[in-house]
Amino acid sequence: MQVTDVVIIGAGAAGLMCALTAAGRGRRVLLLDHANKAGKKILMSGGGRCNFTNLYCEPDNFLSANPHFCKSALARYTQWDFIGLVGKHGVAYHEKKLGQLFCDHKASDILGMLLDECAQAGVELRLETSVSEIARLEAGYQLQTNAGLLRCAALVIASGGLSIPTLGATGFGYQVARQFGHTLLPTRAGLVPFTITDPQLKALCTELSGTSVEDCLVSCNGQSFRENILFTHRGLSGPAILQISSFWQPGDTLHIDLLPHIDLPEWLAEQQRERPNSELKTLLAELFTKKMAGLLADNWFVNKPLKQYSPGELKAIAERLANWQLVPAGTEGYRTAEVTLGGVDTREVSSKTMESLKSPGLYFIGEVLDVSGHLGGFNFQWAWASGYAAAQYV
Numbered sequence: 261m262q263v264t265d266v267v268i269i270g271a272g273a274a275g276l277m278c279a280l281t282a283a284g285r286g287r288r289v290l291l292l293d294h295a296n297k298a299g300k301k302i303l304m305s306g307g308g309r310c311n312f313t314n315l316y317c318e319p320d321n322f323l324s325a326n327p328h329f330c331k332s333a334l335a336r337y338t339q340w341d342f343i344g345l346v347g348k349h350g351v352a353y354h355e356k357k358l359g360q361l362f363c364d365h366k367a368s369d370i371l372g373m374l375l376d377e378c379a380q381a382g383v384e385l386r387l388e389t390s391v392s393e394i395a396r397l398e399a400g401y402q403l404q405t406n407a408g409l410l411r412c413a414a415l416v417i418a419s420g421g422l423s424i425p426t427l428g429a430t431g432f433g434y435q436v437a438r439q440f441g442h443t444l445l446p447t448r449a450g451l452v453p454f455t456i457t458d459p460q461l462k463a464l465c466t467e468l469s470g471t472s473v474e475d476c477l478v479s480c481n482g483q484s485f486r487e488n489i490l491f492t493h494r495g496l497s498g499p500a501i502l503q504i505s506s507f508w509q510p511g512d513t514l515h516i517d518l519l520p521h522i523d524l525p526e527w528l529a530e531q532q533r534e535r536p537n538s539e540l541k542t543l544l545a546e547l548f549t550k551k552m553a554g555l556l557a558d559n560w561f562v563n564k565p566l567k568q569y570s571p572g573e574l575k576a577i578a579e580r581l582a583n584w585q586l587v588p589a590g591t592e593g594y595r596t597a598e599v600t601l602g603g604v605d606t607r608e609v610s611s612k613t614m615e616s617l618k619s620p621g622l623y624f625i626g627e628v629l630d631v632s633g634h635l636g637g638f639n640f641q642w643a644w645a646s647g648y649a650a651a652q653y654v
């Protein structure tokens with residue numbers, strides 16, 4: 261049997277940060293993962309370039325049933341702290357847009373940095389290790405693993421959420437939470453593309469698959485995001501769609517302003533005056549791709565020279581483009597979701613230490629908790645901050 265101070269289950273973003281920080285404090289840390297590699301999601305993230313934090317990270321960028329919970333940890337380990345670590349390792353990065361920081365080269369720069377820090381601090385990393393049983397002792401925990409028995413004073417659950425099972429995601433953290441009497445809030449896929457089944461709409465999405473519209477305002481349930489959208493074979497994706505998906509519930513209507521930067525009624529009236537013989541599809545091709553302009557002109561409207569539209573018809577065109585309403589059939593689910601919404605109820609976890617209020621010595625960090633960020637580097641910032649917070653107390 262191996263006895264150590266801290267066992268962390270899950271060598272993802274939160275687990276690695278917690279491990280290197282706790283070991284840096286002189287704790288003996290054993291970091292376990294059932295996968296054959298640490299930080300698989302880090303490697304896949306940000307299209308392979310890891311959007312590792314956001315310059316404008318604020319508590320408002322997070323969803324949780326307990327919105328105040330994330331504040332303390334985010335304030336004690338900020339985006340500037342992580343940027344400092346990245347700078348110390350000479351990892352080259354840039355701001356892509358909206359404060360989103362990405363590696364210049366590869367996401368493996370971030371993973372390499374975290375693994376280096378772990379190695380320097382003396383973290384013992386054990387891969388392909390699964391935990392079959394956890395028992396609480398008078399002081400600490402005993403774990404049955406496929407590599408024998410372990411005992412530790414502090415047990416940290418950093419096993420993440422359910423998104424992308426092929427990258428090692430499991431419901432393990434939720435099982436442990438349940439075992440120790442925690443409440444679980446219903447989970448669902450977040451930051452995820454929508455699927456469309458309505459035949460006409462599906463045909464439009466399929467025809468336009470791969471086409472993006474640069475600046476759209478997508479709204480649902482009182483939330484709005486202004487970014488691009490992308491048509492896919494299955495439906496809709498792109499940053500604005502992923503963002504709003506975290507606020508969408510089945511049956512809800514999405515409202516999409518395809519041209520929020522244009523005062524459409526005025527613009528259409530002006531175009532009608534200045535170029536009465538131009539067809540609607542020619543006009544729309546100045547705003548969208550030629551193919552999209554043609555499909556919209558033919559499917560949503562009746563294509564004809566501008567002079568032939570009545571004021572009422574022009575108004576209807578403006579309204580449709582500024583408020584396209586659709587009800588997605590669903591989402592692509594955990595198969596492609598970037599995050600899992602819901603999870604371990606934070607009202608039963610200390611916001612200062614991440615320790616369970618039900619079982620002393622047990623900690624929850626990262627995505628397993630009911631804290632999910634917007635798209636743009638916020639989810640990693642939560643992983644770093646919550647991992648760092650727990651590491652001060654384990």
Ligand SMILES: Cc1cc2nc3c(=O)[nH]c(=O)nc-3n(C[C@H](O)[C@H](O)[C@H](O)COP(=O)(O)OP(=O)(O)OC[C@H]3O[C@@H](n4cnc5c(N)ncnc54)[C@H](O)[C@@H]3O)c2cc1C
Binds near residue numbers: 301430
């Ligand atoms: C494709 C993709 C791209 C993303 N891009 C970004 C981005 O650019 N920026 C951003 O901020 N966020 C991004 N995210 C979200 C971000 O990756 C997660 O929010 C973050 O990784 C959560 O960290 P975590 O440590 O809590 O969980 P994870 O990183 O998921 O780590 C959990 C670890 O636990 C292990 N594990 C699971 N079950 C067990 C078990 N039973 N036993 C042992 N080990 C177990 C897993 O193998 C894994 O290594 C992306 C997500 C995906 C899926």
